[in-house]
Amino acid sequence: xxxxxxxxxxxxxxxxxxxxxxxxxxxxxxxxxxxxxxxxxxxxxxxxxxxxxxxxxxxxxxxxxxxxxxxxxxxxxxxxxxxxxxxxxxxxxxxxxxxxxxxxxxxxxxxxxxxxxxxxxxxxxxxxxxxxxxxxxxxxxxxxxxxxxxxxxxxxxxxxxxxxxxxxxxxxxxxxxxxxxxxxxxxxxxxxxxxxxxxxxxxxxxxxxxxxxxxxxxxxxxxxxxxxxxxxxxxxxxxxxxxxxxxxxxxxxxxxxxxxxxxxxxxxxxxxxxxxxxxxxxxxxxxxxxxxxxxxxxxxxxxxxxxxxxxxxxxxxxxxxxxxxxxxxxxxxxxxxxxxxxxxxxxxxxxxxxxxxxxxxxxxxxxxxxxxxxxxxxxxxxxxxxxxxxxxxxxxxxxxxxxxxxxxxxxxxxxx
Amino acid sequence: xxxxxxxxxxxxxxxxxxxxxxxxxxxxxxxxxxxxxxxxxxxxxxxxxxxxxxxxxxxxxxxxxxxxxxxxxxxxxxxxxxxxxxxxxxxxxxxxxxxxxxxxxxxxxxxxxxxxxxxxxxxxxxxxxxxxxxxxxxxxxxxxxxxxxxxxxxxxxxxxxxxxxxxxxxxxxxxxxxxxxxxxxxxxxxxxxxxxxxxxxxxxxxxxxxxxxxxxxxxxxxxxxxxxxxxxxxxxxxxxxxxxxxxxxxxxxxxxxxxxxxxxxxxxxxxxxxxxxxxxxxxxxxxxxxxxxxxxxxxxxxxxxxxxxxxxxxxxxxxxxxxxxxxxxxxxxxxxxxxxxxxxxxxxxxxxxxxxxxxxxxxxxxxxxxxxxxxxxxxxxxxxxxxxxxxxxxxxxxxxxxxxxxxxxxxxxxxxxxxxxxxxxxxxxxxxxxxxxxxxxxxxxxxxxxxxxxxxxxxxxxxxxxxxxxxxxxx
Numbered sequence: 001x002x003x004x005x006x007x008x009x010x011x012x013x014x015x016x017x018x019x020x021x022x023x024x025x026x027x028x029x030x031x032x033x034x035x036x037x038x039x040x041x042x043x044x045x046x047x048x049x050x051x052x053x054x055x056x057x058x059x060x061x062x063x064x065x066x067x068x069x070x071x072x073x074x075x076x077x078x079x080x081x082x083x084x085x086x087x088x089x090x091x092x093x094x095x096x097x098x099x100x101x102x103x104x105x106x107x108x109x110x111x112x113x114x115x116x117x118x119x120x121x122x123x124x125x126x127x128x129x130x131x132x133x134x135x136x137x138x139x140x141x142x143x144x145x146x147x148x149x150x151x152x153x154x155x156x157x158x159x160x161x162x163x164x165x166x167x168x169x170x171x172x173x174x175x176x177x178x179x180x181x182x183x184x185x186x187x188x189x190x191x192x193x194x195x196x197x198x199x200x201x202x203x204x205x206x207x208x209x210x211x212x213x214x215x216x217x218x219x220x221x222x223x224x225x226x227x228x229x230x231x232x233x234x235x236x237x238x239x240x241x242x243x244x245x246x247x248x249x250x251x252x253x254x255x256x257x258x259x260x261x262x263x264x265x266x267x268x269x270x271x272x273x274x275x276x277x278x279x280x281x282x283x284x285x286x287x288x289x290x291x292x293x294x295x296x297x298x299x300x301x302x303x304x305x306x307x308x309x310x311x312x313x314x315x316x317x318x319x320x321x322x323x324x325x326x327x328x329x330x331x332x333x334x335x336x337x338x339x340x341x342x343x344x345x346x347x348x349x350x351x352x353x354x355x356x357x358x359x360x361x362x363x364x365x366x367x368x369x370x371x372x373x374x375x376x377x378x379x380x381x382x383x384x385x386x387x388x389x390x391x392x393x394x395x396x397x398x399x400x401x402x403x404x405x406x407x408x409x410x411x412x413x414x415x416x
Numbered sequence: 417x418x419x420x421x422x423x424x425x426x427x428x429x430x431x432x433x434x435x436x437x438x439x440x441x442x443x444x445x446x447x448x449x450x451x452x453x454x455x456x457x458x459x460x461x462x463x464x465x466x467x468x469x470x471x472x473x474x475x476x477x478x479x480x481x482x483x484x485x486x487x488x489x490x491x492x493x494x495x496x497x498x499x500x501x502x503x504x505x506x507x508x509x510x511x512x513x514x515x516x517x518x519x520x521x522x523x524x525x526x527x528x529x530x531x532x533x534x535x536x537x538x539x540x541x542x543x544x545x546x547x548x549x550x551x552x553x554x555x556x557x558x559x560x561x562x563x564x565x566x567x568x569x570x571x572x573x574x575x576x577x578x579x580x581x582x583x584x585x586x587x588x589x590x591x592x593x594x595x596x597x598x599x600x601x602x603x604x605x606x607x608x609x610x611x612x613x614x615x616x617x618x619x620x621x622x623x624x625x626x627x628x629x630x631x632x633x634x635x636x637x638x639x640x641x642x643x644x645x646x647x648x649x650x651x652x653x654x655x656x657x658x659x660x661x662x663x664x665x666x667x668x669x670x671x672x673x674x675x676x677x678x679x680x681x682x683x684x685x686x687x688x689x690x691x692x693x694x695x696x697x698x699x700x701x702x703x704x705x706x707x708x709x710x711x712x713x714x715x716x717x718x719x720x721x722x723x724x725x726x727x728x729x730x731x732x733x734x735x736x737x738x739x740x741x742x743x744x745x746x747x748x749x750x751x752x753x754x755x756x757x758x759x760x761x762x763x764x765x766x767x768x769x770x771x772x773x774x775x776x777x778x779x780x781x782x783x784x785x786x787x788x789x790x791x792x793x794x795x796x797x798x799x800x801x802x803x804x805x806x807x808x809x810x811x812x813x814x815x816x817x818x819x820x821x822x823x824x825x826x827x828x829x830x831x832x833x834x835x836x837x838x839x840x841x842x843x844x845x846x847x848x849x850x851x852x853x854x855x856x857x858x859x860x861x862x863x864x865x866x867x868x869x870x871x872x873x874x875x876x877x878x879x880x881x882x883x884x885x886x887x888x889x890x891x
Contacts, residue, residue, distance in 0.1 A: 007620050014624035032574035041575040047538045048639060050650055052626040053658050055635025062625060100614045101621075103554065103579060104542045105572075139578070176717060189708070192720045196746040249718050252786035253745075265629035266668045279629055300787075360514045370515040 004087055010097070012087040016067040016078050017113060019267070020170070021230055021260040023048075023059045025108035025143040028165040028225035038139025039103060042165065046143070047108055060111040060145060061101050065089055065126055069115030073172065073183035074271040075235045075264060078115045082269045088117075091130045098134060102142050109143030109165075110134070116149065124152035124160065131163035143225075151190045154197040158222075161201045166225035166257075169194045174246035178236035195254040198227045202255070226257035233287060234280040235264035239311035244290055244301045251294070261287040286313040293320055296351055297344045316406040321347040324384060325402055331384045332392050336365050348380035380405070418448045422494060425452040426563030426587070428486045435498050445499040452491060477511055478504045481522060484529045487563045496521065532561045536568045539644050540583060543612040553580035553593075557608040557647060563587050566599065573597050584608060615649045622650040628661035629668075700729055700814050703807070707780050713803045715781035715796075720745045725776025725811045732890045734774040734817035734852075735759075736808065738826040738859055742791050745782035750775045758860035759823075762876070766883035774815045778830025779804045793861075801829045812850070819890040820852050821883070824859030842882070845889060853889055857882035 004012075025046030032041040048057035066088035067078040077084055089097075098110045112130055116123050127146050134140040146164040148157055160167060169191055173179045176188045205222035212219060229250060231243055247259045263279035290313060293299040297320070307314060307322025314322040324331065324347045333342050335357060343354045353375040360366060360374065368390045372378050383395045383404075395401070420434050438448060482497050500522055504510045513519050542554035554576075560568075565583065569590035572581065582591045584603040591598050636654075645651035697703050707722035716722065723740040726749055743753030751759055763770050778801050784791035796804075808830050812820075822828045829835050831854065841856035848854050858879055866872040 007617060010617055010620050011624045014621050018625045018627050033577035034574060036577075038578045039576060041571075043571075043574075047534070049538050050622065050648065051636040051640040052622065053633055053636055053654055053661070054627045054630040055632030056627070056630075057639070058622070058625060061621065063621075097617065101618060103552065103576070104544075104612065104614055104618070105540050105556070105576075106618050189716070189721060193748075196720045196748075200746050248786040252784075252789060252791045253718075253720065253742075255789060263630070265627060266665065268668050269671065270668065281630060281632075356514045359512050363509060363513055366515065373515045373520050 006093065006097075009087040009089055009093070010063070012085050013064045013067060013089060014062065016064050016084070016115075017062045017111075019077065019262065019265070020062065020111070020113060020147075021056075021262040022145070022168065022228055022258070023057050023062060023111065024166070024225075024228070024258065025059045025145075026225070027257060028143060029221060031141045033139070033141050036139040036141060038141060039099065040109070040139075040141030042108070042141070042143050049106055049108065059108045060143065061098055061107045061109070062111040063089070063094065063097075063113075065091075065094065065112060065114040065123075065130070066117055067115050068117050070118075071116050071183070071185045073186065075172070075182055075232055075267075077267040077269070079271070081271075084269055091126060091133060094130050095133050095138065098142075099138060099140065102140070107142075109145070111145040111147075113147035114149070120149045120151040121153050121156060124149045124156040128156060128160050128163065131160065135163050145225075148194050148198065148227075150186065150194045152194065157194065157197045158201050161198065161205075161222040162220050164223055166228065167198050167223045168228045168230070169198070170230045171246065171250065172230070172232055173236055174231050174238045174243045175236070178238055182236055192253070195227060195229070195250070195256070198223060199254045202226070227254065228256055228258040228260065230260040230262055232264050233261050233284050240283070240287060240290070240308060240313045241301075241305055241311035243287060244294070244304065247291060248294060248301050259291060261291070282315050283313070286315060286319060290319045298341055299323070299345075317402070318347070320345070321380075321405055328396055328401075331396050332386045333384060334386045335371065336361050336387065346381060346384050348377045348384075349375060418443060420448060420450050420494070422450065422452040425494075426487045428483045431486050431494055431497070432482075435501055438498065439502065439505060445495070445502050448495075448498065450494040450498070452494060474501060474504050475508060475511060481511075481526045484533075484567060485522065485525045487529055487567060488525050489562050490525070493525070529562055529564065529567070533564050533567050535644065536560050536564060537571055539640075539648060540572070541647060541649060542581060543609040544614075545609065551578075551580060555582045555584065555608045557584050557603075557605045559647065560585060561643070565590055569597060569599070612649075619650050619653055623653055623657055626657055626661075628657075628664040631658065631661050633658065697810065700725075700811075703810055703814070707807055710780065710807070712806065713781075713800050715779070715783050715800060718784070719781040721748050722780045723748055723750055723777065723782075724780055724807065725774055725815075726750055727774030727776075727815075728772065729774075729815055731772060731774035731815055732818045733768075733772075733821060733886060734776065734812065734815055734819070735821045735823065736827040736831055737775070737777045737823045738861075739777050739779035739796055740782045741793055741861075742782070742784070744777075745791075750777055754864060755859065755861040758863055762860065762880050762883055765880050766887060768883060768887050774811070774817060776808065776811055778808060778827045780807055796826055798829060798835060801826055802833070805830055805833065812852070816850070817852055817890075819886055820848065820854050821886045822854065822856045824862065827859070828856050855882060855886045855889065 025042070026044065028042045028044070030043055033039055046059055048059045050058040052058060064078070067084065068086050068088060069078045069080055072080045094110070094112065101107045102109070112127055114123050114127055127149070131144050131146055134144065144164045145166040145168065146160050148160060148167045148169045150169050157167070171191055172186065173182055179186055179188055201222045205219060208219040231246065233243065243261070250256050250259060261284050263281050263284040265279035290304050293304055294301065303323060304319050305311070306326045307319055313319050324345070330345070333346055335343070340354060340358060343349055343357060344351065356374040357366065360370065365388055368378065368387050371381065371387070375381070382390070383392050383401055385392070422430055422434070424430055478501070482501065485493060485497060496518070500510070500518055503518070511519060514523070536558060540556045540558050542556045545553045545555055547553070565585050565588045569583065572583065572590070573592055576592065580593045582589060584607050587602045589600045589603055591600060697706050704724040707724040710716060710722050723744050737751065740750060741753045741755060744750055760770060779796045783794045783796050783800070785794055820831055822831050825835070825838060828838065828841065831848070838856055838858055846854040846856070858875065860879070863872055863876055863879065866875060
C-alpha cells in the first residue's frame, strides 16, 4: 500500500479529530523562546488564531496520530467497524506539521489524540514520542495537549505530563450504563484511574517543588495546564442531571480544569442505534452555563436542578434565571448592600459586573443609571434588584415573569 | 490657549513628555488644544518649562492604560487622555469610579486597544522568505485597526526568537533579525510574498476541522470580523464551506448504515478481561483484582478504584479501618492519606513495624459527596459495611491473623457483624470466631477532627496505648 500524500492524511486525521470540542490553550505556565533560542511561547491566556464557520475557535493543530482503532465505540467516527477512510501519521510528520504551522503563526500548539492501535501502552508511547521530539529535539515552547489513553501504564502518563501542558481523558458518556452499551471496550473505572494518576502526578510535582532545597534546580512541572475531559450530550439517554452529577464528581475527584460538553452530531457512516438528529446545540449551551454556575457562581448541582424539570435544564431560559424564578423569596436583592455571593445569584449579573459593582459602590451609592455602565442588560435585572431609585414591587412575584424572558414559542411551519 | 503639536501620533514617549510639562506648569485641560500628525512641526509649542518637574505621581495602572490608549486612532485621544491624567493626579481613586463618564470612555478605549492587540497576535500570518545557515526568515503584512505595532512586537519576539521575521503594517514595520528588534516606516502589501507552500496544508486543515452539522456564522464573525479576512489565507474557504455544509449533513443522514467493516475482527485482537468469578479468587492478588471490579453496592459508580488490603499474607496483626479516603482512592493503597500519617506516627511510637501489618478497610470503595473542588468523606451505612464483609472475610481467611485491631465503629461492625460503641469494647480483649483476638480502638481520623489540643493529646495517648497492648497480645 503506497503511503498517502500528507494533504490527504491531514484531511482524514483532522476530520476525525474535530469531534473533540476542546481547543483551549490557556492556563499554562509562562514560557518563551528567548532562553532556548528556539520557537514557541505560552503566556497564560491562549489565543484563537482562527475560527471555523461552526463558530469554534482554532487554537491548536488538532489531529489524530491515526484513526485506525481496535475499539468499537458506537458514537465514534473511528470505531473499528466504521468504513471511514483510514490514515496514519508518523511522529516525524506530526512534528513537521506542527512546526510549519506554528512558525507561520497559525496555531498555539498541538492537540494530539489517537485511535487505539495494538495496545493502550503502544498508542500512548507514540503520543509521548511526538511531544518528546518537539520539546527535546526542536526546543518547541508552544502549547501541547496530549490525549491520555485510558488504561495506559501510569509510567507513560507520568512521562506525558513532563512534556505536555495539558492532558485529557474523555469520559464520553456520563453514566456507566451508557458507556457499557455504547463503548463496550471502555470501562469507567479505567478512565477514572487514568485521571487519578494525572492528579497524583500533578500533586507530587507540586510537593517536590515545595520541599526543594535552596539552590537545587526546580523540579519539572507536571501538565501545568491541568487535565480536562469531554462528555457527549444527546447520544444516549443520560439526563442533564446525570451529566452534571458526573461532572461535579469528576471536578472534585480529579481537579479537572474543564469538562467539555459536546452535542452529539451526526458522523459519516453512523452506527444504526444512534439518533440521526441535528446536534442539540442549545442543550449543550445550557450545560456550559450550568457548569459555569458550579465553578464560578457558588451554585451546587442540586440548586441548579431546582430550575429544571424531569432532570433536564430549561432550554428557553438560562439556568440561573430558571433557578431565580423558583426561588423568588430571596429577591429582590439590594445592589448597594448585598454580599458578593448574593449579587452573583442575580440573573443578568456576571462575575465581572459583580466585581465592578462592588468596586464602584465603595465610592458612593449606585443608582439604576450607574448599572448601565457596568452591565449590558439592566432590563433583565429589574425584577430582581433594589436601588435607591428602583423597587420592583409586585414584578418579582408576578405570574408572567417567565414569559418576560422566554422567547415566544415558535409557530410550527405549515405545510402547503 | 496653548497648542501642542504631536509629531508622531501614537508615540507614548512624546505625549508623556508634553503632558508632564503641562501638568508641571499647572495647565488645565481646558487651556490646551492638541493636534497630531504634523510632520516636521515644532514639538510641543509652549508647554511651560518643558523639563519634567520630578517624577509624575500617577497610579501605575493609569500610566499603563495611557500607554495603550495613546495608540488609538481617535484624534481626540491625546486631549482626552490629558484630561484624565489631570484628574488622576488629583484623585487617586479615579479608576475605581467605574460609573464616571470619562473613566468609562477610558476603559472602553483601552478595551478596544487590547482587543486589537489580541487580534493582531492571533491573525498575523507569516510567509516564508527563505533560509540561511539553518535560520529561516518570514514576513507578514498586517493592517491593525490602531497604531499598535510597538505593543505587539515584543510578543512576536518572545515567541519567534529562533527565526528572523518582519511584520509590515501601513504605519510602521517591526524587524527581528540577528537577535535584535528594530522598527521602521510603514510599507505595502507588495513587500511580502504572495503565498506560502504550507498554506495549502493550513487550508486543508481549516476545511477538515469544520463541522458542517453545527454552522454558527455569527459566532465566527463576532470573533473573527470580516475586516481581517483579506489577510487570512483560510478566509477564502469560508464561503464554499458554508455553501456545501447542508448537503454534506444531508448525505450523512441519508446514507444507509453500511455493513460493518470486515477488518473489524482482525483489528480487535483483544477481548476485555472477564470478571473474575468468586471461585477464581485463589490469592490475595486475585482478591485485589476482584475487589477493583466489585459492583455489589453502588459505591463503585463514583470511586476511582476498589482499595483492598496490603501487607504480608502471614501478618500476625491485621488493622482494619473504615474505608479509603481521597488519597487512598487515588493511589489505590490503604492508609496513605492524612489519617494514614497519624496512624504511621502512632505505630512508630508503639514500636510496631507497619510493613509487618496487614492493613485494610471495612469498606473497599470511597464514599463521598462532591463539594466544589473537594470530595467530602461520608460514613458508610451499615448496609454497605455488611455487603463489603464479603471481602473482609476473604482477607481474614487468607491472612488468618492472631489479632485484629479495629479502628472506629465501621471497622468494628465489619469485623464482628454487630454494631457497638467503641467505649464499651475498649480496654478488653475479645475473642473472634476462627480464633483471632480483637482489640477495638478509635479511628485515627478522629484525632484529626478534635479542635481541643489537650483533649487531642490525651486521646492520642490512649490510642498509642491500645496499639502497644495489641503488639504485646500478638507477640
